[in-house]
Amino acid sequence: MPYYLSMAFKNIFREPRRSFTLGINYFFVSMLLFLVFAITGGMKKNISRNVIGSTAGHITISGETVISGRTYQGIRGYQRVARIIKEHFPDARLVTRYSLSSAVYYRGLSKRLSFTGIDAATDNGLRDQITLAAGKWDEFASQANGVVLPRKVADYFGLKEGDEVLVSARSRFGAFNTATIQVKGIYTTGNYFNRELVISRFDFLRKLDLADSTTASKMYLFFDNPDRAADHRELLLEKLNGSGFIGLKPASNSDALNAVSAASPRYRVQDSTVNQVRLTLATADEVTGIVSQAVAAINGGGLFIAAIMLFIISISIFINMRMTINERIQEIGTLRAMGAEQGDIIRLFIVENVALSLLFTAAGFLAALIVTTLFSTVVTVPSEGALGLFVNRSRFVLQPTAAAAAAITTALALFTMLFSFFPARRGGRIPPVAALNKT
């Protein structure tokens, strides 16, 4: 066998033009698949990291409160929820925020923006993800109606530090309320999900929304070991349900995402007259679950293109091998005369083709690695732009993995073996006499 193996490797470039023509297909298929998997892997990692950094925790608690048949979004009695969490998860980090969508008016311009209210003294999650281009965080933290704006928003209105702006929001009850905010900082961020978020103070937004002091929009829970978030949720649901709340799991990943992303409290009328606080507890995996579907769709697209290319390769293998066998029929006869069995001839041709595929697949991986390295270290892209989902701190997040390379290599090798077998078998079946008679 080693003899045939050695012979097979020597034969790879016996017909260089033919080998390159076939090999280039392997090169592009392996490069394409490797790049697609690197992009989707990076996208998933990037989105999960950025979502958890901005609008979700390892467990995100959102809620709605039913009062006399009317349903309002938000967690009423959040301090009680916080006490239950602290009692059972004393080491977990808990962040409580208030979210509101509000129209901003300034010098004839207006725009609807998403506001997130934080406790500036304890909640550093957003501060750590932004870079202040103007203003100081401490000044924001000490000003009740202070806000920190994304640069994009500041540029749109022509705002600078210290400017006062009118905001008008439809409150959770339906009535409009207005207030003046003061710009205390202008920021840039590498997180796509924060790109248009106005950072405000928790109490300021709560009052603008005319909500009472026990209401919050979202609670985010972070654990040292996020892998156990689903188990922690089960325990938390049990404790919340035992304390007068109605704890629920999101019915689907889409529901989880909706629960996390609903910015502005909505007002609904229901038939029920029951007073209750319903809480939805979503894990980070559920919130970003919809990303997995998107990733699967992109991977599917890549695989579809690869399948077309593989179809072309299969035809090339057939044609190449028929030509090769016809050209090397004398060689086959000699090998058979020397004692080579039918199976040895089949193996020889299969190994030749698999070796060719491995060589060009490796070249494809190398080219893909060069591309991913260039794109993740040299090329810069604004995080706020259309490619923001793929970008962190202005760099593409690409995640080439050895597992992806191994899977692609195995698949291509098996494919080559399968499509080489039938023409190789034809070569192996040629009797030695017939082969030698061709001389």
Added chain:
Amino acid sequence: MNRLMLLLICSGALWLPAQEKNDNDPKAVDIIIKMEEKLNLDGIDVTSTFSLVQRREGEADRVLKIRVYRRDAAKKFTLIFRYPDSEKGKGYYRDGDNLYLYLPSTREFVFRNRKDDVGSTDVRTDLFGKLDLLKQYRVGYEKTQQVAKFDCDVVRLDAVALDVSFPIQKWYIRKSDGLPVKVENFSASNTLLRTFFYIDYKEVKPGKVLFTKLMAVNNLEKNQRTFLTNDDVSGEAIPDYTFSQAYLEEQSR
């Protein structure tokens, strides 16, 4: 200034629930009752075509045409968008406190706040329904003031609950016929948000009137105005089927 604004917001939040005790000014109540008697079209069905022209500085005019079917006695109305083509087939159906927006693109009814903006203009759906101000607001008589050439009574309305769009309103009601000529809408923190000017009315039945020309000014958006005209007004009976979700679906086809 900032502290003052915050104080205003806090006071707005705390102040409104305190208004639940119904200490109405009798003079203001009388003015409102007389006005509602004329504007509320109880006992008759009204069909009309509303044309809305929204004018914004630096932008082309936006025009909407809406067919309105109104039955105040049953607290019902049906609105069907006729123009532009992009809005055609869309509509609202109100039944009591429930308001539904019909979206022909997805063929679904979306439950909306009964104070929804019509086609993203400054005109709200509650403009098409029956007024019930004394149930929602505490009323007080402010003063007499001239608006354009008319002597008007100024009545201030303060919401008894926060489920109204505008917690504070000022109605300028003509002394001569008891009809409003101007309405100012304020936020909970007393900022003027919108002003409506009632320019002309038409008598539908004896003692019952419908406005035929109205201008809505957005006081927060510079030079944004919506002009509204009411044509093809008819007081003929409307079939019951018109006030149903099925009718909206049928009309969108």
